[in-house]
Amino acid sequence: MALAPGDNATLFSAGAASTLRLIVYLAAAAILMIVDHRGGYLQTLRGHASLLVEPAYRLAALPADAARATRTAVASQSALVAENRELREALLLAQARLNRADAVAAQNERLQDLLEAQKSLGLSVQMASLLDIDIDPGRRRLVINRGTRQGVSVGQPVIDALGIMGQVVEVLPNTAVVMLLTDPGHAIPVTIERTGMRTIAYGDKEARDLLELSNIPTSADVQVGDKLITSGLGGRFPSGFPVGEIRDVRNDDTGMFATALATPAAAINRSSEVLLLHDLPQPYGPPQPQVDATAPAPEPVP
Template sequence: MEAIFSRGPSLNNRLAIAIVLSIILIVVDNKLDGFQSTRMFLNSLMSPLQYIANLPSLMLNASADQLTSQQQLLEENKRLTRQMLLASEKLQRFDVLSRENEELRELLDAPVSRNMRKIVAELMSVDRNPYSRQIVINKGTLDGVFLSQPLIDDSGIIGQVMEVSTTNSRVLLITDVTHSIPVRSLRNNIRFIATGSGGKNEVFLEHVAHSVDIAVGDVLVSSGLGGVFPAGYPVAKVTYVDKDEGREFARVTAEPLAELDRIKYTLLLELNP
């Protein structure tokens, strides 16, 4: 029994017929554009299959783009964080420099006499001895500093130089127990001696009689006696008065007007000859 598909034209004839039909179809499509609608239909029919075929590639590309974008965002975030930290550090330094500049301006604008030479000094260290109130500044004999030279800040008298070396000096604050300064009341010009208490922000007025007119709130300024501190500079404000008759003298304490616990810059005074 012969196969059904073995009947018909030979293979050579089939090939020739296929070639002729192909040439005819090519000529018709090229010259007459007769298969445009058919081609559009076939393209529309095959487009979903093409999309499905390209879907894995699209998903891989999208994932790669997403990972790239995320990595870029992370790097950008790190870069911005570094920039923010640098800007914050610069801003903090700017704030500190701005405050120091204001302090220096206040020092230079302090009410110093015209014939007074001014030397700006910066705090180097604070004495750790709890029984003394001393500091070290960064000016010495090379800068013209001398023993007993008075110092002030923008609010009042700080103390006087007690030791001098070539590049730095040790200063005795007015609150040290060994320090005394002649003062007078700005309200009535009564004179006193203010002696350090050893505390951070307190001085005593020595040998104040019960009959002396002194009250809380009185401002004490340097009297100029003794030849160390020039006259007229703020020293302290009276904070406590106790006129107990059982004691020989009244107990009077005052708070220094200078910020002795926050010293950064000081001004050394020298009366020119």
């Protein structure tokens, strides 16, 4: 069928001419593919074409790459934040365990010191633990977990492994209040160990956790570093227990007497366990004669 003037013939239009053109194109394409496959003549052309097309590919993939990188960065930052938080928690837990271990070791050491003091005293003692501390600046008192039901009485001396701490001033069924040596209302008869001089050690009125020795004659031999021990006078505290150490000696305003300040021997601000002293009954009469086990037994009298 002839084409009318003005009509455009296409590759796939019906007719013999169109079919012939199609066959020619297909044959040419086949020849080009065979020649290229055997000789690789179009490889360079395809390489240059790929260089021209590659920026278009990268530009098209840019939004997807940016979104992927953003998700990776956010996920990595979240993972780092979570890991950092876990590491901080682990560090705090390890530090808490270490502090607890140090506290337990210190407590065991204090208990060991108390047990050794209990064995070396040769007196009847009772262990107690601190329950509360009176923080009033004008008072220095503790509450312990022993009372009348455990045999505690008013006036009972309280010590730790280092020396005298105070005495019981109030007793309840299961608790007791202890007045410390440094309480302004406390007084204890003491002896200067080096010279044997007797005096009274009072609680410091200026809330410095010290002991004050007042009205000491200026002629008395009192020096910094002298040890104070209980004198046993008054019958409240047994003699020979450490009380404190002189840290300062100075004359008063009149110049006739001296005043000394002493640091308590007991760990008043650190002890969490204390010992209560009990009076031991004193034996009456002469001591019983000791029997020599190596001596022969006397023969019975017939």
